[in-house]
Amino acid sequence: MKATVHVMLKNGVLDPQGEAIRASLGTLGFESALGVRQGKIIELDLADGTTEDEVTKMCEALLANTVIESYRIEMGA
């Protein structure tokens, strides 16, 4: 079975990577990019019967730095 985890920086946390992308887009002439935030998608191939609770524990333990990042789990996606 599959699960997808979306990890983004929490609002208010500075995103230097996103800012660098925005500046580069501007340099390339894409003035319409006003703001950019970058996060992670983690696609998990899981043993059958793995519960969302277990995936939550994976996020808390490793996949997300919960001090500055928030995460969203899609089971079976």
Place this chain on the structure above:
Amino acid sequence: MKATVHVMLKNGVLDPQGEAIRASLGTLGFESALGVRQGKIIELDLADGTTEDEVTKMCEALLANTVIESYRIEMGA
């Protein structure tokens, strides 16, 4: 207006980062994680009227390395 770009490694391309995450999950006791692939989510804050075509050009120019990565655009997400 907003757009979200999902960038993932193409199938068949080795994902050392995903493999490292899988190994770490195993070390932490999460044996149910059989495979892991990691990609990027890029949330764009765009000027009104920006077209999907323009976002596609941003992806081709900067946001994705189209040799090894594929991307998917969600406008207004």
